[in-house]
Amino acid sequence: MNPATPEALFALLDGLGIAHATVAHEPVHRVSESRDLKAGMPGGHSKNLFLKDKRGRLFLVVAEAEARIDLKRLHGPLGATGRLSFGSPELLYERLGVRPGSVTPFGLVNDRNGTVAVILDAGLMAHDPVNFHPLHNGATTAVAPGDLIRFLEAIAHPPRVMALPEPPEDEAE
Secondary structure, eight states, rough: OOOOOOHHHHHHHHHHHHOEEEEEOOOOSGGGGGGGHHHTTTSSEEEEEEEEEOOOOOOEEETTTTOOTTTTHHHHHHHHHSOOOOOHHHHHHHHHHHTTTTTOOGGGGGTTOOEEEEEEEHHHTSSSSSEOOOSSSEEEEEEOOHHHHHHHHHHHOOOEEOOOOOTTTTSOO
16 A cells, blocks of 8 residues: 555645644654643644454544543444454554554545544544644644544545543543
């Protein structure tokens, strides 16, 4: 696969009339590494979970960075078969054209066969703007939440926006 470049992504956003702003920064791989960086960027920041179910169906769950998600119960609301597991780095690159640490809903531009279902956390979508890596983790791109949905619909990945199940209070993460 020849994955889309950030420049191709930005050209697509421009073509759709979607305003976007990108800030370059040191590469970050985990939410915990990016807290200080995000403090200077307005809006909602995300963690992106590339998951598969027992039948091999794929899901990209785009959640608010600090959201607590009950992965043991998430399969139910998603309509997945059995418990969810993380997709391998190889499968992630094959489908979304990104590496671990760079997972982003913008990577769905590379899922040309529409094999990955996208779920947007309602908590994240309450922010404006929403921020994601532009196909690599050395920058962050901000778009309006409605424009993220327009982008996903334009690339044939209509998202489901939903509240994600949280773990019970008595369970440690």
